[in-house]
Amino acid sequence: MNTTIEELITALRNVLPENQVTINQTILEQHSRDESYHPPSLPDVVVFPTTTKEVSNIMKIANKYKVPVVPFGRGSSLEGHVIPYNGGITIDFSLMNKVLEIRENDFLVRVQPGVTRSQLNKELKKYGLFFSVDPGADATLGGMAATNASGTTSVKYGGMRDQVRDLEVVLADGTVIHTGNLAAKSSSGYHLNGLFVGSEGTLGCITELTLRVYGIPEYILAARASFPSVNDAVKAVVSILQAGIPIARVELVDEHSMKQVNMYSKTDYKEKPTLFLEFHGNEAGLKQDVEFMKEIVANHNCESIEFETDNAKRNQLWEARHNLAYAYVRGYPGRKLMVTDVCLPISELAGAIEHARDALNSLGLTGGIVGHVGDGNFHVLLMIDMNDPNDIKRAEEFNETIVMYSLERGGTCTGEHGVGVGKQKYQEKEHGKALLVMEKIKQALDPNMILNPNKILKMK
Known part of the structure; x- marks a missing residue:
């Protein structure tokens, strides 16, 4: 270990409890990869902060020593976002996992970045609320904001950028800022929420999120529609959207993938190009929408459509879709x-x-x-x-x-x-030339290029 890294670790242990700073080889290896195919690379040290103040102190030290910092949620990313190719410090946010406030009358929730999607929804259910973004993996909300995650429900509710009202962010020099407020809209200042959501840890470390949540729908109906070709299925989706039918989920699964679904999930779904659909609303209104939808898919050669009103069957349908990646891994x-x-x-x-x-x-x-x-x-x-x-x-x-x-x-x-x-x-x-603007923003906020270096932008 070189002198600079030894000094760095000593400095970190001066601002964090000893059990929150580790160079244990197993833990370093756990933070050397994500779920992508990109090759792993070890960090020099992993830290586990519990407060924004601790994150700020970590960043001050990193900035002083000009050491790279990579924020880490659960490592479920798919393009090498959390792999520390330049070594340095990995900040694991798993101990910052508290739901801080539920403002049910404002349909807002305030959370730490290590809270997972399923953890939040378990808490929200008590209030008749849910958080809409559903990327499949049980990712952390900080990581989901960092990558502007979306998923199966984005057709109705939008992705992460649409849910963020405010972020608390620690900048490269340790400064703590808030990017928004609790209001539903604002014409004041630059749109910093939009800047930091999707920035993949290259502009700052998210330490708190205020997010929009929704009332649990009165009635949920799911369906599977099979088609002779992928082209027929996709054209049916376009027609459904053009008709203004308020669909909450519409997922395409091709024939090859349906075979993997059946093998892994022990289902007996038709092995044809299939749409998994879900509708949210009230029972009377949805009945009319669904009848219209059935006419539309029939016009696009739909071979069969089966509805799931039973909660267990509906959950099985979406679990099968979400587990598809694991189905492929198991199958090959x-x-x-x-x-x-x-x-x-x-x-x-x-x-x-x-x-x-x-x-x-x-x-x-x-x-x-x-x-x-x-x-x-x-x-x-x-x-x-x-x-x-x-x-x-x-x-x-x-x-x-x-x-x-x-x-x-x-x-x-x-x-x-x-x-x-x-x-x-x-x-x-x-x-194009907009990339130059992004580079100038990066240089302004992170002049020492320590925040998740060479992700998104290849800085010189």
Whole structure:
């Protein structure tokens, strides 16, 4: 261990209890990776703060020694966001996991960043409320804000950026700021909530979040609709949205993925391109909406539609969807899962998915296509042999193919997974001269380039 790191650890132990600073090899290894295919890299030290003050002290020390800092939630990210490629300090927020305040009359909640989605919803249920963003993984809310996560319910409720009213953020020099307030809207100042949500820990460490929550719907109805082709399914979604039907979830699962669902979840769903749908509202209103929806999907060659009103069956349906990534991992032992995502205007979605399937087939890759198609976002799950350089090369070629297709049609290289290191090379293509503005913001807020360096932006 070099002298600077020894001095750093001593300084950290002067401001934190000894059990909150560790260089234990096992813990370092646990913080060297996320759930992506990107190679791991060890931090020099992991710290476990319990208060904003402790995070501020950590940042002051890091800034003094010019040592990199990487915020860490649960490590469920998919593009290498939390991998400390420059070593330094990993800040694990798992001990900052308190629900601080529930303002049920304002439909707001204040939480620490280590609170998980399921933990929050368990607390909110007592008040007849729920938090809407559902990325599948039981991620921390701090991590979800850092990547602007969304998920299955975003077609109705929006992603993380739509839920954030205020953030408490510790900047690179240890300064603590708030980015918003409790009001539903504001015309005062720059929109700092929007700046820090999605910044992936490159501009500051989130230590508190004030989030919008919703009343639990009076009536929830889920359904599975099977189609002869993915193209038919996607066009049905477009028609449903154009008709103004208030759908809460609409997920595409292609034929190959339905086979994985049945094998892993022990279900007997039809192994055809399928839409998983869910409607929220009152029973009388939804009845009319559902009848209209049935007419629409029939016009797009829907082969069958089955409804789930029973709570257990509905939960089984969404658990099957959320567990799909694990279904692929279990189905292809010895291979590594690579998940990529893009998002396009809804009018371009059918063509993009067809293009992605053609590219999968032509490159001879194993994988499936799923997605939150109601907002134009889809994912491709690839099972890669990491010991085969040609397999890795084909996967990278595929990723670039679908990204370029999306960008050329006004889309984005990532709808919800974030940039990290995996999508960094597409930033200039997507943002053009606006990337220079982002670089200036980074330089202004983090002049020593210590906050999650070389994620999103490749700083010189």
